[in-house]
Amino acid sequence: SQTIHQWPATLVQPVGSPLSLECTVEGTSNPNLYWYRQAAGRGLQLLFYSVGIGQISSEVPQNLSASRPQDRQFILSSKKLLLSDSGFYLCAWSTREGRGYEQYFGPGTRLTVT
Amino acid sequence: GESVGLHLPTLSVQEGDNSIINCAYSNSASDYFIWYKQESGKGPQFIIDIRSNMDKRQGQRVTVLLNKTVKHLSLQIAATQPGDSAVYFCRGGGADGLTFGKGTHLIIQP
Numbered sequence: 759s760q761t762i763h764q765w766p767a768t769l770v771q772p773v774g775s776p777l778s779l780e781c782t783v784e785g786t787s788n789p790n791l792y793w794y795r796q797a798a799g800r801g802l803q804l805l806f807y808s809v810g811i812g813q814i815s816s817e818v819p820q821n822l823s824a825s826r827p828q829d830r831q832f833i834l835s836s837k838k839l840l841l842s843d844s845g846f847y848l849c850a851w852s853t854r855e856g857r858g859y860e861q862y863f864g865p866g867t868r869l870t871v872t
Numbered sequence: 873g874e875s876v877g878l879h880l881p882t883l884s885v886q887e888g889d890n891s892i893i894n895c896a897y898s899n900s901a902s903d904y905f906i907w908y909k910q911e912s913g914k915g916p917q918f919i920i921d922i923r924s925n926m927d928k929r930q931g932q933r934v935t936v937l938l939n940k941t942v943k944h945l946s947l948q949i950a951a952t953q954p955g956d957s958a959v960y961f962c963r964g965g966g967a968d969g970l971t972f973g974k975g976t977h978l979i980i981q982p
Contacts, residue, residue, distance in 0.1 A: 794972075799880055801974035802916070802961065848915050860906065863915030 760785035764864035777836040781849030789851040791832040796846040884979040891949040895962035902964030
């Protein structure tokens with residue numbers, strides 16, 4: 759069966775510090791990968807998605823970046839965090855075959871920028 | 873897609889009553905429509921989907937209705953239980969449906 763992992767679960771970082779959130783998927787190959795952000799009491803905002811290694815599409819211009827160094831690894835980074843970067847970050851994957859629209863979400867990372 | 877920047881609307885229901893959560897969509901090209909449930913502090917989970925050529929689909933205690941004429945989708949939950957308390961999102965399927973709407977927060981009153 760497929761599983762998706764995210765770490766860390768919670769993170770408190772000062773303004774101006776760097777960020778690295780990691781997401782890995784097991785049990786599937788060649789997945790589509792996504793990063794979403796959810797501010798408190800709000801909906802999900804798509805940040806990045808990837809259809810393959812090294813292929814990243816950015817949906818929202820910001821001080822965040824994403825990388826996909828391996829087929830089942832997706833990393834969200836920032837060189838200098840802003841207060842507005844606080845939120846709940848969710849990684850998701852979907853298969854490209856069959857019902858490729860169905861996304862499976864990880865447990866999320868709660869980021870607080872102080 | 874819908875705006876994701878607004879605060880979530882809330883639906884409050886009595887335990888045991890039926891819940892109806894509504895969603896309006898703008899992209900008529902979606903082949904599927906999907907409902908997700910997000911419990912507090914967790915990632916969204918798939919509940920049920922419906923193909924665009926269907927009007928109704930039933931699952932376990934849930935029913936999704938699709939009205940393509942008015943671009944409206946609804947999720948009906950029968951005999952609402954405390955475990956149904958969550959935020960519910962709808963979205964279109966396919967690569968152009970990657971953005972989620974603002975969702976609805978379902979609150980269950982004892």
